[in-house]
Amino acid sequence: xxxxxxxxxxxxxxxxxxxxxxxxxxxxxxxxxxxxxxxxxxxxxxxxxxxxxxxxxxxxxxxxxxxxxxxxxxxxxxxxxxxxxxxxxxxxxxxxxxxxxxxxxxxxxxxx
Amino acid sequence: xxxxxxxxxxxxxxxxxxxxxxxxxxxxxxxxxxxxxxxxxxxxxxxxxxxxxxxxxxxxxxxxxxxxxxxxxxxxxxxxxxxxxxxxxxxxxxxxxxxxxxxxxxxxxxxxxx
Numbered sequence: 001x002x003x004x005x006x007x008x009x010x011x012x013x014x015x016x017x018x019x020x021x022x023x024x025x026x027x028x029x030x031x032x033x034x035x036x037x038x039x040x041x042x043x044x045x046x047x048x049x050x051x052x053x054x055x056x057x058x059x060x061x062x063x064x065x066x067x068x069x070x071x072x073x074x075x076x077x078x079x080x081x082x083x084x085x086x087x088x089x090x091x092x093x094x095x096x097x098x099x100x101x102x103x104x105x106x107x108x109x110x111x112x
Numbered sequence: 113x114x115x116x117x118x119x120x121x122x123x124x125x126x127x128x129x130x131x132x133x134x135x136x137x138x139x140x141x142x143x144x145x146x147x148x149x150x151x152x153x154x155x156x157x158x159x160x161x162x163x164x165x166x167x168x169x170x171x172x173x174x175x176x177x178x179x180x181x182x183x184x185x186x187x188x189x190x191x192x193x194x195x196x197x198x199x200x201x202x203x204x205x206x207x208x209x210x211x212x213x214x215x216x217x218x219x220x221x222x223x224x225x226x
Contacts, residue, residue, distance in 0.1 A: 042218050043215075
């Protein structure tokens with residue numbers, strides 16, 4: 001079963017708006033990572049947040065982690081058409097095999 | 113430096129044939145992973161190599177799938193007697209250290225089994 005699940009499955013917004021995607025997971029984790037995948041390409045790492053961190057920023061990206069709710073959110077501010085892609089969270093279960101488990105992703109479309 | 117490369121980028125084969133997919137990880141990366149991604153789906157873990165340790169094969173879907181990593185670098189994923197349900201994008205990734213570190217992905221091989 002999937003460890004991480006993204007929500008919503010699809011998100012359509014206008015350029016300039018903020019986009020928020022959520023990831024929920026089931027077991028305790030060591031860290032959580034967000035990746036981006038453009039159509040027909042491999043995944044690109046965006047940001048890693050450790051279990052003892054609550055928030056992290058990278059440019060227009062803001063990631064939060066709530067271990068009590070077993071959830072994370074990825075916020076993209078002032079979105080651009082170039083942000084159109086699928087976004088995946090990957091969790092690394094503590095005490096487990098350490099293999100990152102990916103969700104099915106959120107498909108984001110940013111209309112110019 | 114160069115990223116992770118995969119070949120071929122596309123492969124069309126007939127049901128029942130064997131295929132080999134190649135992955136060249138980033139130089140110096142000790143960990144290498146294979147994933148499978150079906151249309152509109154997430155990544156399905158297949159196999160993980162870490163240094164000289166025995167690979168974690170827990171994700172291989174059947175004994176038709178195998179992989180090897182020669183000299184701690186290049187890896188080949190082999191699918192024997194391909195089936196139509198094997199059609200997917202096969203992604204390879206490498207990381208500098210263990211499985212908890214950032215993975216760097218190749219562009220994938222699109223496999224279509226007719």
